[in-house]
Structures are given as structure tokens and as C-alpha cells.
Amino acid sequence: LTAASGGGIVAYADSARAEEAPEPPPRKKKVVVLGTGWAGTSFLKNLDSSRYEVKVISPRNYFAFTPLLPSVTCGTVEARSVVEPIRRMFEKKGKDVAYYEAECFKIDPTKKAVHCRSAVGTNLDGNGDFMVDYDYLVVALGATVNTFNTPGVMEHCHFLKEVEDAQKIRKSVIDCFERASIPNISEEEKRKILHFVIIGGGPTGVEFAAELHDFLVEDLVKLYPAIEQFVKITIIQSGEHILNTFDQRIAVFAESKFQRDGIELSTGFRVIKVSDDSITVKCKSSGVETLVPYGMAVWSAGIGTRPVITDFMSQVGQGKRRALATNEWLRVPECDSVYAIGDCSSISQRKIMEDISTIFKVADKDNSGTLTLKEINDVLEDICIRYPQVELYMKSMHMVDIADLIKGGVGDSNKESMVVNIEEFKKALSHVDSQVKTVPATAQVAAQQGYYLADCFNKKDHCVEHPEGPLRLTGSGEGHHNFRPFRYKHLGQFAPLGGEQAAAELPGDWVSMGHSTQWLWYSVYASKQVSWRTRVLVVSDWTRRFIFGRDSSR
Numbered sequence: 001l002t003a004a005s006g007g008g009i010v011a012y013a014d015s016a017r018a019e020e021a022p023e024p025p026p027r028k029k030k031v032v033v034l035g036t037g038w039a040g041t042s043f044l045k046n047l048d049s050s051r052y053e054v055k056v057i058s059p060r061n062y063f064a065f066t067p068l069l070p071s072v073t074c075g076t077v078e079a080r081s082v083v084e085p086i087r088r089m090f091e092k093k094g095k096d097v098a099y100y101e102a103e104c105f106k107i108d109p110t111k112k113a114v115h116c117r118s119a120v121g122t123n124l125d126g127n128g129d130f131m132v133d134y135d136y137l138v139v140a141l142g143a144t145v146n147t148f149n150t151p152g153v154m155e156h157c158h159f160l161k162e163v164e165d166a167q168k169i170r171k172s173v174i175d176c177f178e179r180a181s182i183p184n185i186s187e188e189e190k191r192k193i194l195h196f197v198i199i200g201g202g203p204t205g206v207e208f209a210a211e212l213h214d215f216l217v218e219d220l221v222k223l224y225p226a227i228e229q230f231v232k233i234t235i236i237q238s239g240e241h242i243l244n245t246f247d248q249r250i251a252v253f254a255e256s257k258f259q260r261d262g263i264e265l266s267t268g269f270r271v272i273k274v275s276d277d278s279i280t281v282k283c284k285s286s287g288v289e290t291l292v293p294y295g296m297a298v299w300s301a302g303i304g305t306r307p308v309i310t311d312f313m314s315q316v317g318q319g320k321r322r323a324l325a326t327n328e329w330l331r332v333p334e335c336d337s338v339y340a341i342g343d344c345s346s347i348s349q350r351k352i353m354e355d356i357s358t359i360f361k362v363a364d365k366d367n368s369g370t371l372t373l374k375e376i377n378d379v380l381e382d383i384c385i386r387y388p389q390v391e392l393y394m395k396s397m398h399m400v401d402i403a404d405l406i407k408g409g410v411g412d413s414n415k416e417s418m419v420v421n422i423e424e425f426k427k428a429l430s431h432v433d434s435q436v437k438t439v440p441a442t443a444q445v446a447a448q449q450g451y452y453l454a455d456c457f458n459k460k461d462h463c464v465e466h467p468e469g470p471l472r473l474t475g476s477g478e479g480h481h482n483f484r485p486f487r488y489k490h491l492g493q494f495a496p497l498g499g500e501q502a503a504a505e506l507p508g509d510w511v512s513m514g515h516s517t518q519w520l521w522y523s524v525y526a527s528k529q530v531s532w533r534t535r536v537l538v539v540s541d542w543t544r545r546f547i548f549g550r551d552s553s554r
């Protein structure tokens with residue numbers, strides 16, 4: 001029967017109805033996706049586009065594999081190898097996916113439309129502006145650089161956020177070497193030109209420093225032997241350690257490796273001004289300011305909010321937040337049918353203390369005014385789904401079960417026969433919310449959110465309006481929740497440190513460092529490529545580099 005009706009599962013479901021009253025097929029809902037980075041493409045790849053009319057808007061018609069951008073800065077990998085054309089990704093998705101190369105400059109949640117400006121055709125007739133309306137909007141605009149309003153940074157520093165940035169850095173490094181090779185340049189001037197400064201000791205800054213160091217010792221010193229002695233790399237970090245989102249062991253390993261390599265670490269310094277040839281830094285402990293002459297500087301110290309997001313947040317009453325807040329189902333709660341994923345958004349996890357009285361009432365099935373262990377256990381699964389901080393808290397306190405947690409609140413009593421009243425229940429859970437975790441701004445999070453949201457959209461038939469169904473606990477008692485809230489699964493992180501060495505932090509407190517970890521890195525990053533085409537390109541770039549070294553032409 002399904003085969004005869006000719007349209008797979010959807011047609012089968014509809015055909016029973018069609019026999020009674022032939023209705024025109026309902027209009028497909030319009031889904032508009034802003035951005036084609038990690039979050040946007042992960043959503044698009046997993047969305048069943050036969051259910052929706054999909055429009056994608058992004059000023060770049062490709063996806064960029066950002067973790068390899070530091071390798072692009074030194075030509076270890078070519079820029080072309082880390083990008084995948086967006087239209088190729090849609091090839092198999094059919095006709096209902098449209099892509100517009102444009103920038104969204106305003107989201108209008110009341111009209112349910114987005115205002116866009118063509119990225120290419122502003123000088124054609126008209127000004128290239130157009131409007132796209134939506135039934136569902138997926139905001140995946142990513143983040144921008146954050147200079148913290150430090151004077152001179154925008155004008156004089158390089159950034160490492162986009163493919164073009166990486167290409168500019170590559171040119172600029174070679175520029176510095178050629179400039180320092182010109183005759184009649186004083187030693188002092190050479191030292192200045194060949195001083196490469198990286199501001200920010202996070203994963204991106206560290207990886208770039210390592211790449212640059214490899215480029216210098218493996219390739220450039222052979223080509224510019226006369227000026228080798230003048231080259232210096234410095235990382236300026238305001239905190240006490242570099243890589244402070246990593247395990248301490250990794251930070252220590254990285255710091256000692258960089259020391260051996262001669263990469264200078266200026267920790268505890270804040271950049272307060274950048275001019276065309278010097279950086280003013282301030283020692284955080286002594287307050288003393290120093291001028292650091294430099295040839296090239298890369299700013300990689302934090303991410304900021306895109307203006308279109310700031311504007312949207314003020315429209316929906318989110319004020320001056322750093323990122324667009326969503327609920328745990330990734331929906332922007334203040335408006336209708338708008339979802340946000342990736343670096344532009346952050347999930348605000350609901351606190352259990354806000355709902356504690358409701359939870360107590362729902363759990364207290366016999367209306368006795370007290371909860372038995374059984375009553376608590378019956379709702380425990382729901383509690384842990386809705387408030388993951390409960391599990392995190394129990395884990396952090398080495399508690400085996402909920403009775404341990406409750407007992408802390410009611411004093412020592414027999415687990416099985418214990419009963420708690422509302423006050424005791426509140427007291428027992430009062431510290432749980434301290435374990436609310438924010439998810440980091442990484443590709444891993446963005447990709448998982450995109451995947452999760454597409455999954456919700458694919459199953460939307462079951463829960464027509466909002467993917468978040470009411471939980472039995474806090475909802476209207478409608479039966480069962482349709483969708484679990486988004487839960488981030490951390491799969492670990494890498495820090496390539498140069499010289500064919502890397503550090504990795506993997507789930508289960510497993511840390512590995514050294515040459516073998518670099519091979520693990522190669523295999524993980526090869527396997528993570530979005531297409532076979534880019535995989536082949538990246539692997540052949542690596543091979544080419546092993547055999548011939550990097551290309552140092554401009």
C-alpha cells in the first residue's frame with residue numbers, strides 16, 4: 001500500500017484521510033536558517049527537507065571547518081581544503097532548499113520576517129535589500145570578534161575567525177620576512193618586524209603560535225638564514241596560565257614545551273592599547289605599563305555579539321546580554337517560533353528552586369503533605385531530565401542515590417522509612433542549582449545543537465507547535481514529554497602544540513600528550529571532515545607538507 005501511494009511514510013499517513021475528503025495538501029511550513037557555520041549546516045544536514053520549505057541565508061556560500069584555520073595561516077593546509085560549498089551540501093536535498101548569499105541585518109519577530117542585504121549585488125538596480133518571511137526561524141549566526149573596546153585593535157591587529165583572516169595572516173607573515181630582508185634595515189628594526197605577538201592564550205591563540213613556530217623552524221629559517229636570529233613569538237595572556245579551559249596537566253605541558261621552543265609567554269598582562277608599531281601592556285599585579293614593539297599581531301581574546309543579535313535581543317526584551325538566551329529546547333522564549341543555536345546563543349537552564357513547590361505537589365500523589373522515598377523516586381527521572389544539575393550535584397558530592405541528598409536535608413534517618421516535608425525538601429535541594437553549567441562556544445556544541453534541533457523539527461508532527469512538550473512534572477499533566485531538553489555530550493578536546501605533538505583531554509578524565517596524540521589528532525580531524533572531497537584535500541595537504549614543506553610564496 002505504501003509503495004502504491006508513491007510518497008513514502010508521509011503519503012501513507014495522509015492517504016487514509018484523502019479517501020474521505022480530497023483536500024489540497026497543506027502548505028509546507030517555511031523554515032528560514034540564518035548562517036551556514038557549524039550550527040546551521042549541522043541543522044540543515046539532518047533536517048528532513050521534504051517536510052519543509054527551507055531557505056538558507058548567509059553571506060558566505062560555504063561552510064568553513066574552523067578547527068583547521070590555524071593550519072591555513074601557515075599554509076600547512078590550503079584554504080580551499082577547509083571549505084565546502086553550501087550548494088553542494090544541498091544537492092541531495094531536492095528543490096525545496098533555497099540559498100541566498102546575503103546578510104541578515106534585522107529580524108522582525110512580530111511580522112515573522114527577516115530583512116536581508118545581498119552580499120554581492122548591492123550595485124545592481126535597487127539596493128539589494130529583500131525580505132524573507134518564515135514560519136520557523138533558526139538563528140545560527142555565530143559570534144564575532146571581541147576587542148573589549150581596546151583602542152587600536154580593530155585597526156592594527158589580525159583576527160582568526162574566518163577563512164579570509166587566515167589567508168591575510170599567511171600573507172602578512174611572509175611580508176614581515178621579506179620586509180626584514182631588505183638591505184639597510186637596522187637590527188632593532190629587524191627585531192621589531194620579526195616580533196610576532198599573539199594576544200590571548202586560549203586554544204586558538206596557542207594553536208596559531210604552535211603553527212607559526214613550526215613554520216619558522218621547519219621552513220622559513222632555511223629560506224631566510226640571515227634573519228633567523230631576530231625572530232620572536234610572544235603570547236600575551238591576561239590570566240596566569242594559557243589553555244585555562246583545559247586540564248591543568250595540559251596547560252603545564254604546553255607551557256614547558258613552549259618554553260623549550262623559545263615562545264615567550266607573558267602571563268598576567270593585559271593589552272590596553274595597540275598602535276601601528278607597538279603594543280602597550282599593563283602588568284596586572286604591579287600596574288606598570290610597557291611598550292612592546294611588534295611586526296604582526298593576532299588578536300584572539302574572546303568572542304562578541306553580532307549587531308543583528310544585539311538588536312534582536314533588545315526587541316525581545318533580553319537587554320544587554322552577551323548571547324541570545326534560549327530555553328533548554330533551544331527556543332527563544334519571548335517570541336513565537338524562533339530558535340537559536342551555536343555561538344550566538346546560550347541556554348538558560350531553569351533553576352530547580354523556582355519550581356520546587358510545584359515539584360513537591362506533583363510528587364506528593366497521596367496529598368499527605370510529605371514525600372516518601374518511593375514518591376520521590378517515582379518522579380526522579382523526570383527531575384533529572386528537566387534539571388540536569390541534580391545529577392551533577394550528586395556526582396560532585398559523591399552521592400549514590402537521591403536518599404543521600406535528601407538525608408543531608410533531614411538529618412540521619414533510615415533511608416527506606418524517611419519522609420520529608422516541603423521545608424526539608426527545599427533545604428535538601430537548595431545547593432543543587434550551583435551546579436548549573438553553561439555550554440562552551442565550540443563547534444562541538446554548535447553541531448550537536450543543530451543535530452538536536454533538526455531532530456525536533458523532523459518529529460514536529462507529534463508536537464505541532466513547540467518541540468518542547470510539557471514534562472509530566474511542571475506541565476499541565478498532559479501525559480508525557482515529547483522531547484527531552486538538549487543535553488550537551490562532551491567528547492573531549494585537542495590542543496595541537498607544534499613539532500608533531502598535541503595534547504588531548506578525553507571523557508573520563510583521560511589526558512594524553514605527545515607525538516602519539518598528534519596522530520590521534522590527524523585521524524580525528526580527517527574523520528571529522530564534512531565531505532570526502534575535503535577529506536582527500538586535507539590529507540593530501542598534510543602529505544605534501546611532510547614531503548615538501550610549506551609553500552612560502554605570497
Ligand code: FAD
Pocket residue numbers: 034035036037038039040057058059060066067068069070102103104105140141142143160161162204306308341342343344441442443444445446
Ligand atoms: P559559525 O560557525 O561562526 O557560523 C556563523 C555563520 O553565520 C557563518 O556562516 C556566517 O557567514 C553567518 N553569518 C554571519 N553574519 C551573518 C548575517 N548577518 N546574516 C546571515 N548569516 C550570517 N571549536 C571546537 O569545538 N573545536 C576546535 O578545534 C575549534 N577550533 C577553532 C579554531 C578557530 C580559528 C576558530 C575561529 C574557532 C574554533 N572553534 C573550535 C569554535 C567554533 O568554530 C565555533 O564554536 C563554531 O563555529 C560555532 O558555530 P556557529 O554555527 O554558531 O557559528
Ligand code: MG
Pocket residue numbers: 034035036037038039040041140141142342
Ligand atoms: Mg551556523
Ligand code: MG
Pocket residue numbers: 036037038063064065066
Ligand atoms: Mg563555521
Ligand code: MG
Pocket residue numbers: 037142143144343
Ligand atoms: Mg563562531
Ligand code: MG
Pocket residue numbers: 363364365366367368369370371372375
Ligand atoms: Mg505523600
